[in-house]
Amino acid sequence: MKKLCFLVVLISMLSCNSQGKRALVGKTEYQQKLNSSYKDATTSPLKKKDLKNFKGLDFFPVDSVFITTAKLIKTENAPTFQMATTTDRKPLYKEYGKLYFTLKGKELELTIYQSQDDLEDEKYKDYLFLPFTDDTSGDESYGGGRYMDVMLYDINADGTVILNFNNTYNPYCAYNDKYSCPLTPRKNHLDIEVKAGVKVFEKH
Structure with missing residues (x-):
């Protein structure tokens, strides 16, 4: 009987805990x-x-229109350069290649980069950095542009890779000016409204 009572109490506790825990938004x-x-x-x-x-x-509402297959053309013998940031910090990057893709019937191109500092970090060594601005930047989305992470292991043998603009995010500078964030190069502007991913943040 004691065991049964304990079991009932335990189940009710677990039930309360699961109800009390807020679901992820x-x-x-x-x-x-x-x-x-x-x-x-x-x-x-x-x-x-x-x-x-x-x-x-x-x-923005999740939209499959902004999921596209891009063709990567690698940049051979790319020099290491200092990327401009929102502060005096100048992290080292290399141009990894150019991505060619179509969104809403428009042929577009973005340059993708590889952080030279991240190559030394086991956690981030497979990351490629894709910053961009578009025609929503400075209005519905952050004026400094948004970022997308592309993983080296997601690039197929034929050079194709899926770009999901629903999975884009703001640089930390959009939320807090204490951070130093890479500036989106001018050539990485998309002449289209990318209504996907995270919107501009309304600070309090």
């Missing part, structure tokens, strides 16, 4: 993970007052 796994990291004070770029009121980032 976001329409997709990507959005939920991003919101989770921004809600966590140990990983969030938000200022204290913004973190206090944080309910979740504002995203």
Whole structure:
């Protein structure tokens, strides 16, 4: 009988805990993970007052129109250069290649980069850096542009790779000016409205 009572109490406790725990905000796994990291004070770029009121980032509706297959043409013998940032910091990058793709019937091109500092970091060595601006920048999306991470292991043998603009994010500078963020090169402007991914952040 004691065992049965204990079991009933345990089940009711678990039930209460599961109901009390707030569900992660976001329409997709990507959005939920991003919101989770921004809600966590140990990983969030938000200022204290913004973190206090944080309910979740504002995203454009998820749209399959902004998922496209790009063709990567690697840049051979690319020189290492210092990328401009929002501060005096000048991180080292190389142009990894050019991506050719179509969005909404328009043929577009973006240059993708590889951080030379990240090559030494086991956690980030497979990351490629894709910054861009578009015709929503400075209005519905952050004026400094948005970023997309492309993984080396996601590039197929024929040089094709899926670009999902729904999984784009703002540089930390969009939330807090204490950060140093790479500036989007002018040549990485898309002459189209990319209504996908994260929107501009309304600071408190």
